[in-house]
Amino acid sequence: MNSDFDIIDFINSSDIAKHCCSIGYSFSALEMAYLIWVSRKRSIREKHSAWHNLIDTQPDMEIAERPGTPYIKNLHTFLLRFMELENKYLALFYQEEPCCIYSFSICYPGNEDYSFDNCVFPSFQMCFDAINAELTDIFDYVQYIRVKKQWICQSSSETVKSMEIYIDSIGTPWSLGEDRQIISEEDNEILDAFRGMWPEIPTPFKRGDILISNNQRVRYDGPFVLDTILYWKDTVPESTIKFLRSRGDESDLEVNVYTISSDNSLCHDHGPCYLDMEYYNAPLDDSQKFLSVLSGYIKGEYDITVLFEAYDYLKDAKRRKASYDYLCAYKNSHLIAAGFGEITNDR
Amino acid sequence: MNFYKFINSKDIRAYFESINYQFDSLSAAWIVWQSKLTTLQEKHEAWEKIIATMPDCEIRERPNTKARPSLHNYLRKLIELGDKSPDDMSDYEKELIDDGFDGMWFYFPTPFKKGDILTFSDQIFILSEFGYENGFRERLEKNGDSTDMTAFGYFVDEGDGHIFNECMHHYMDLEYYCGELNGKNRILMAVSNYLKDEISLELLLNAYHIILTEEHAKDFLPRGFTNEGLALAGIAERKK
Numbered sequence: 001m002n003s004d005f006d007i008i009d010f011i012n013s014s015d016i017a018k019h020c021c022s023i024g025y026s027f028s029a030l031e032m033a034y035l036i037w038v039s040r041k042r043s044i045r046e047k048h049s050a051w052h053n054l055i056d057t058q059p060d061m062e063i064a065e066r067p068g069t070p071y072i073k074n075l076h077t078f079l080l081r082f083m084e085l086e087n088k089y090l091a092l093f094y095q096e097e098p099c100c101i102y103s104f105s106i107c108y109p110g111n112e113d114y115s116f117d118n119c120v121f122p123s124f125q126m127c128f129d130a131i132n133a134e135l136t137d138i139f140d141y142v143q144y145i146r147v148k149k150q151w152i153c154q155s156s157s158e159t160v161k162s163m164e165i166y167i168d169s170i171g172t173p174w175s176l177g178e179d180r181q182i183i184s185e186e187d188n189e190i191l192d193a194f195r196g197m198w199p200e201i202p203t204p205f206k207r208g209d210i211l212i213s214n215n216q217r218v219r220y221d222g223p224f225v226l227d228t229i230l231y232w233k234d235t236v237p238e239s240t241i242k243f244l245r246s247r248g249d250e251s252d253l254e255v256n257v258y259t260i261s262s263d264n265s266l267c268h269d270h271g272p273c274y275l276d277m278e279y280y281n282a283p284l285d286d287s288q289k290f291l292s293v294l295s296g297y298i299k300g301e302y303d304i305t306v307l308f309e310a311y312d313y314l315k316d317a318k319r320r321k322a323s324y325d326y327l328c329a330y331k332n333s334h335l336i337a338a339g340f341g342e343i344t345n346d347r
Numbered sequence: 348m349n350f351y352k353f354i355n356s357k358d359i360r361a362y363f364e365s366i367n368y369q370f371d372s373l374s375a376a377w378i379v380w381q382s383k384l385t386t387l388q389e390k391h392e393a394w395e396k397i398i399a400t401m402p403d404c405e406i407r408e409r410p411n412t413k414a415r416p417s418l419h420n421y422l423r424k425l426i427e428l429g430d431k432s433p434d435d436m437s438d439y440e441k442e443l444i445d446d447g448f449d450g451m452w453f454y455f456p457t458p459f460k461k462g463d464i465l466t467f468s469d470q471i472f473i474l475s476e477f478g479y480e481n482g483f484r485e486r487l488e489k490n491g492d493s494t495d496m497t498a499f500g501y502f503v504d505e506g507d508g509h510i511f512n513e514c515m516h517h518y519m520d521l522e523y524y525c526g527e528l529n530g531k532n533r534i535l536m537a538v539s540n541y542l543k544d545e546i547s548l549e550l551l552l553n554a555y556h557i558i559l560t561e562e563h564a565k566d567f568l569p570r571g572f573t574n575e576g577l578a579l580a581g582i583a584e585r586k587k
Binding site for chain 1: 501509510511512538547548549552553555556559560
C-alpha cells in the first residue's frame with residue numbers, strides 16, 4: 001500500500017486507532033474496505049482513493065452471502081461498482097431539475113441536529129450559499145451538515161422521492177445520507193452491503209471502562225460503563241459469536257452498557273457501535289459519579305457493598321436537588337432561622 | 348465409627364452422609380472436639396474408638412498448637428482430664444487444652460455455594476466465598492487455626508438496613524436458612540439471586556433502594572397514634 005494511505009487514519013475512534021497501531025494489527029482486505037466505508041473522518045473522494053489503493057495492493061476475495069449482504073464474488077469488482085453507484089447518485093443529487101428543492105440541517109458538536117426546514121432552495125449551490133451564511137461565525141465548529149434533495153410530487157398519488165448527503169463546511173461530500181428513497185432497490189442492495197457485515201476489530205476497551213460515543217450522527221448521550229462487546233469470548237457464549245460471524249449485521253456491533261437514566265436509575269441497555277467508542281476523560285457530573293463506582297466494582301476494585309451505598313446516594317441526590325431548588329426560593333435569613341443554615345450553590 | 352453425629356450443622360451432616368465422607372484420625376478427633384450437640388462422655392467414647400481403630404499420627408506444630416508425637420497419647424491425656432474445670436487444672440493440664448485443637452485448621456467440603464442464604468447463631472447472611480478460596484488454602488493448612496475456618500458474605504445491618512461484608516469463623520456450623528425473609532432482610536433475597544446470576548445488577552440495585560426506602564418509611568411512622576389518626580394524616584389506609 002503506498003505511503004499516502006494509512007487505514008488507521010480512517011478509524012473513527014482515536015483510541016481504537018491507537019490500539020490497533022500499538023499492537024501492530026494486520027487488517028484483512030475486507031476489514032479495510034469496511035473501515036473506509038464506515039469512516040466519518042474522510043470524504044467520499046478520499047474513500048474512493050483509498051478503495052482504489054486497496055484494489056491495487058490487497059488480494060481479491062469472495063464474500064459469502066449473509067442477511068443484508070448479497071453474495072460478492074470479487075471484493076475488488078464490488079468496490080468498483082460501489083464507487084460507481086456513489087458517483088452516479090452524487091451526480092443526480094447535484095443535478096438541477098425544475099421540480100426539485102434542497103434543504104439542510106446542521107449539527108454542532110454536543111447538540112441535536114438542527115433542521116432549517118422552512119428554507120428551501122431550487123439548487124444545491126443556493127442551498128450551500130445559505131449554509132455558508134448561517135455558518136459565518138462558527139465555521140469551524142460544525143459536526144456535520146446534511147443536505148436533502150426532494151422531488152416535488154406531481155400528483156397526489158405519487159410517492160415522495162428524496163435523498164440526502166452529508167457535506168462539510170466547504171461543501172465536500174462525505175457520504176450519502178440515510179434517506180435514499182430515490183435510489184433503486186437493486187442499487188441499494190449494493191450501497192447497503194456493508195451494513196450486513198460484522199467486523200471484529202480489536203479495541204483497547206475492557207469491561208467496566210467509562211466510555212463515550214463520538215458519533216454525532218447516531219446520538220448516544222453521556223458517558224456509560226461498558227459491559228460487553230458481542231465478540232468478547234469471555235462474556236459472550238461461543239454459539240452467539242459463531243452465529244454473529246455468519247449472520248450478524250451493524251445492529252450487532254452495538255455494545256451492552258450501563259447508564260444513568262434521567263430519574264437517576266441504573267439502566268442496562270444497548271449502547272453505541274463499538275467502533276465509535278472512546279475513553280471518557282471529561283469530569284463526571286454529580287449523577288454520573290456513580291459510574292465511577294460502578295466501573296470500580298466491575299473491575300473488582302470495590303465490593304458490592306460500596307456500590308449499594310453509592311446507588312443509595314445517587315437515588316437520594318435527585319430528591320436532595322429538588323429540596324435544594326425549593327429552599328432556594330426562601331430568603332437566607334428565613335432558612336437560617338429554620339435551622340438550615342445559609343443555602344449556597346455547593347450544597 | 349460414625350462421626351457424623353458430631354457435626355453441628357444438620358446440612359453438612361446430611362451432605363457428608365450423602366458423599367460418605369471419610370475422616371482421617373486427626374480430623375475425626377477435631378470434629379469430635381468441636382461438637383456442640385454431644386456430651387463429654389460421648390466425646391470420650393469417640394476418642395477411645397479413634398485410639399482403638401484408627402492409625403496414630405503426630406500432631407504438627409502450628410502457631411497455636413504444640414507439636415506432639417502421638418495423637419493417640421494426646422487423646423488419652425484429654426480423656427484422663429475427665430470433666431475437670433479449668434480452675435482445677437494444673438498449668439500442664441491447661442496447656443493440653445490451650446495448645447490443642449483450637450490451633451488447628453481443616454478443610455472440609457460443604458454443600459454450600461456462592462449466593463446461598465445461610466444461617467448460624469440466629470444470624471442470616473449470603474455466602475460469597477470461603478476463606479480458603481482464592482489461593483489461601485495452602486497457607487491456612489500450614490498456619491491457620493480454627494478461627495480461620497471462615498466464610499465471607501453479606502449481612503444486613505439491623506439498624507439502618509445497609510448491607511455489609513463480613514466473615515463468620517466456623518463454617519462447619521453453617522446451615523441453610525429456610526425461614527422467610529421479612530423487613531430489611533428482603534434485600535438478602537435480591538443479593539442471593541444476583542450472586543447466583545438469577546437477576547441483573549440493574550434489578551439488584553433498584554431492589555436495594557426500593558426495599559431500603561420502604562423500610563425507612565416504616566421506621567419513620569409516628570408512634571403512639573391510632574390507625575384512624577394515621578389514616579387521617581394520609582400515612583395509613585383507613586379500615587373499611
